Amino acid sequence: xxxxxxxxxxxxxxxxxxxxxxxxxxxxxxxxxxxxxxxxxxxxxxxxxxxxxxxxxxxxxxxxxxxxxxxxxxxxxxxxxxxxxxxxxxxxxxxxxxxxxxxxxxxxxxxxxxxxxxxxxxxxxxxxxxxxxxxxxxxxxxxxxxxxxxxxxxxxxxxxxxxxxxxxxxxxxxxxxxxxxxxxxxxxxxxxxxxxxxxxxxxxxxxxxxxxxxxxxxxxxxxxxxxxxxxxxxxxxxxxxxxxxxxxxxxxxxxxxxxxxxxxxxxxxxxxxxxxxxxxxxxxxxxxxxxxxxxxxxx
Amino acid sequence: xxxxxxxxxxxxxxxxxxxxxxxxxxxxxxxxxxxxxxxxxxxxxxxxxxxxxxxxxxxxxxxxxxxxxxxxxxxxxxxxxxxxxxxxxxxxxxxxxxxxxxxxxxxxxxxxxxxxxxxxxxxxxxxxxxxxxxxxxxxxxxxxxxxxxxxxxxxxxxxxxxxxxxxxxxxxxxxxxxxxxxxxxxxxxxxxxxxxxxxxxxxxxxxxxxxxxxxxxxxxxxxxxxxxxxxxxxxxxxxxxxxxxxxxxxxxxxxxxxxxxxxxxxxxxxxxxxxxxxxxxxxxxxxxxxxxxxxxxxxxxxxxxxxxxxxxxxxxxxxxxxxxxxxxxxxxxxxxxxxxxxxxxxxxxxxxxxxxxxxxxxxxxx
Numbered sequence: 001x002x003x004x005x006x007x008x009x010x011x012x013x014x015x016x017x018x019x020x021x022x023x024x025x026x027x028x029x030x031x032x033x034x035x036x037x038x039x040x041x042x043x044x045x046x047x048x049x050x051x052x053x054x055x056x057x058x059x060x061x062x063x064x065x066x067x068x069x070x071x072x073x074x075x076x077x078x079x080x081x082x083x084x085x086x087x088x089x090x091x092x093x094x095x096x097x098x099x100x101x102x103x104x105x106x107x108x109x110x111x112x113x114x115x116x117x118x119x120x121x122x123x124x125x126x127x128x129x130x131x132x133x134x135x136x137x138x139x140x141x142x143x144x145x146x147x148x149x150x151x152x153x154x155x156x157x158x159x160x161x162x163x164x165x166x167x168x169x170x171x172x173x174x175x176x177x178x179x180x181x182x183x184x185x186x187x188x189x190x191x192x193x194x195x196x197x198x199x200x201x202x203x204x205x206x207x208x209x210x211x212x213x214x215x216x217x218x219x220x221x222x223x224x225x226x227x228x229x230x231x232x233x234x235x236x237x238x239x240x241x242x243x244x245x246x247x248x249x250x251x252x253x254x255x256x257x258x259x260x261x262x263x264x265x266x267x268x269x270x271x272x273x274x275x276x277x278x279x280x281x282x283x284x285x286x287x288x289x290x291x292x293x294x295x296x297x298x299x
Numbered sequence: 300x301x302x303x304x305x306x307x308x309x310x311x312x313x314x315x316x317x318x319x320x321x322x323x324x325x326x327x328x329x330x331x332x333x334x335x336x337x338x339x340x341x342x343x344x345x346x347x348x349x350x351x352x353x354x355x356x357x358x359x360x361x362x363x364x365x366x367x368x369x370x371x372x373x374x375x376x377x378x379x380x381x382x383x384x385x386x387x388x389x390x391x392x393x394x395x396x397x398x399x400x401x402x403x404x405x406x407x408x409x410x411x412x413x414x415x416x417x418x419x420x421x422x423x424x425x426x427x428x429x430x431x432x433x434x435x436x437x438x439x440x441x442x443x444x445x446x447x448x449x450x451x452x453x454x455x456x457x458x459x460x461x462x463x464x465x466x467x468x469x470x471x472x473x474x475x476x477x478x479x480x481x482x483x484x485x486x487x488x489x490x491x492x493x494x495x496x497x498x499x500x501x502x503x504x505x506x507x508x509x510x511x512x513x514x515x516x517x518x519x520x521x522x523x524x525x526x527x528x529x530x531x532x533x534x535x536x537x538x539x540x541x542x543x544x545x546x547x548x549x550x551x552x553x554x555x556x557x558x559x560x561x562x563x564x565x566x567x568x569x570x571x572x573x574x575x576x577x578x579x580x581x582x583x584x585x586x587x588x589x590x591x592x593x594x595x596x597x598x599x600x601x602x603x604x605x606x607x608x609x610x611x612x613x614x615x616x617x618x619x620x621x622x623x624x625x626x627x628x629x630x631x632x633x634x635x636x637x638x639x640x641x642x643x644x645x646x647x648x649x650x651x652x653x654x655x656x657x658x659x660x661x662x663x664x665x
Contacts, residue, residue, distance in 0.1 A: 187383060187385065189381040189382075189383055189385035190385050190387065192350075192352050192372075192379070192381070192385065193379070193381060193385040193386075193387075193446075194387075194398075195351075195352070195371070195372045195373060196350060196351075196352075196372045196373065196377060196378065196379050196399075197373070197398050197399035197402060197446070197450075198373040198399050198402040198403050199373065199402055200373075203402065207398075208387060211389040212387070212388055212389055214389075
């Protein structure tokens with residue numbers, strides 16, 4: 001203690017540095033707030049404008065006079081009409097079915113794949129792990145043309161099951177990648193202890209890896225959920241009959257009648273469609289962040 | 300009923316690096332054997348081969364008379380304690396200990412009896428409901444040991460179990476491990492790089508270096524009769540002094556000529572043993588505790604040495620004094636009352652009945 005105090009007395013300049021560090025930190029915070037507020041405005045303006053529009057009557061939306069950011073006669077009619085519209089209900093149910101099945105499929109495939117790639121040393125496992133990630137880099141805007149041939153060949157065009165088949169090409173690689181990182185962060189001794197305790201590989205996965213890697217699994221699940229709920233390119237390409245459409249394309253294709261845009265219902269529909277991901281994120285955000293950063297910090 | 304036999308065990312990695320180069324070792328039933336050596340000597344690899352976590356390149360490992368080369372770890376009836384504890388973080392202490400028994404489909408009552416008993420032995424009964432993250436390092440290590448004890452295996456394997464603990468706790472847990480072994484009496488193979496742990500715990504110590512066994516023996520034997528320069532230097536702290544010397548014949552007796560014209564008489568009892576090496580360059584090995592103050596009354600088999608201290612380290616119960624003899628570091632463990640001062644000549648005596656001579660070419664103790 002006394003030695004440290006003596007050092008400080010001999011080097012008064014240290015105090016000067018500390019003062020400037022504090023002011024540097026203050027400037028960093030100021031800039032952080034400025035840029036965060038700026039990006040929040042940019043990101044939040046469209047949904048807020050949609051919310052305002054969805055609360056207006058069609059007449060009010062068409063009215064060019066007055067401030068478009070103010071609702072003069074707020075109404076929930078747009079929402080009510082949508083919720084009672086059997087077509088919209090169908091879109092919603094289609095989205096739920098596709099998403100639930102895709103998420104389940106994705107998690108089964110990617111957990112098994114990641115466990116094998118992260119833990120079972122076999123010839124080519126490293127190359128395979130990189131290959132899995134590389135497939136994720138091919139954009140769906142490029143893939144939908146050959147996939148159209150495949151889905152068509154299987155007779156699954158205009159069917160939600162065609163979507164169930166192709167969405168995993170988007171979700172599985174990334175989820176596998178997240179899970180490989182998470183499994184790799186689990187100490188090797190843990191599986192060795194389980195092996196010696198008498199666990200088989202499947203038991204080790206079910207009783208040790210899945211419970212320990214739960215934050216990573218939740219992160220991957222949220223990702224798979226978001227991708228399949230919000231997918232747009234594939235349903236646009238593969239689905240043309242309204243009764244098989246998911247929300248994303250149903251709202252924009254069926255609520256436009258000829259050249260009449262029912263803006264109130266379109267915005268209300270889009271907001272309703274965005275509700276499930278918002279709820280999921282709100283409850284599981286902490287797990288999502290923990291899962292995505294685990295590999296990075298634990299190495 | 301579980302002796303462990305290693306016969307001509309070789310472990311070679313891809314690229315031809317040999318971690319273990321054909322070792323033979325017989326571990327008796329109920330015996331506590333410690334594998335000790337510097338990092339990279341092959342001790343952990345050997346342990347992991349016994350556990351079945353590493354494949355054997357060639358040779359045989361038998362546990363209780365059965366060759367287990369191709370038997371997976373879960374069927375070898377062994378339990379292992381890891382350096383980083385390897386507790387299952389999502390399970391309570393109770394479940395951590397019960398996991399192995401549950402997988403083996405033991406009846407619930409039997410699991411409960413064993414876990415309770417192990418918790419009692421290890422004094423962790425109040426912790427049974429806690430998760431590992433709510434435990435201290437020492438408590439975690441106890442749980443890891445508990446997980447091994449409940450299995451009642453043929454062999455316990457310990458892989459540097461105390462390395463992650465602080466110095467004080469390490470000493471405490473060392474005693475604890477010895478106590479547990481005296482209670483359950485299971486054949487134990489214990490790996491450490493700490494020679495003090497090896498000496499205090501082992502019935503027999505196996506000193507390994509560069510993938511081979513340098514010497515096997517009870518702790519006292521390794522201390523008093525090391526077979527090689529490596530063992531002589533590895534066992535004991537601070538380590539043995541090695542001073543280049545020349546063994547000369549002097550009218551029926553042998554004398555050691557050290558640098559700085561120091562001449563030491565070899566005890567008569569050793570004459571016959573060292574006679575063939577007369578006239579040769581040797582390494583004179585003497586432990587720091589065998590260089591003492593010359594105020595002793597009994598000076599039989601001692602020889603006077605005068606050295607100038609370079610560094611003095613008072614430790615309380617003893618004082619470590621370091622010298623330099625023609626470039627060779629020499630240290631002595633002296634009584635704290637010894638009036639040592641840096642640079643001032645200090646008269647010491649070497650206890651020649653504790654001396655060792657080492658052949659500098661083969662590094663074998665003569």
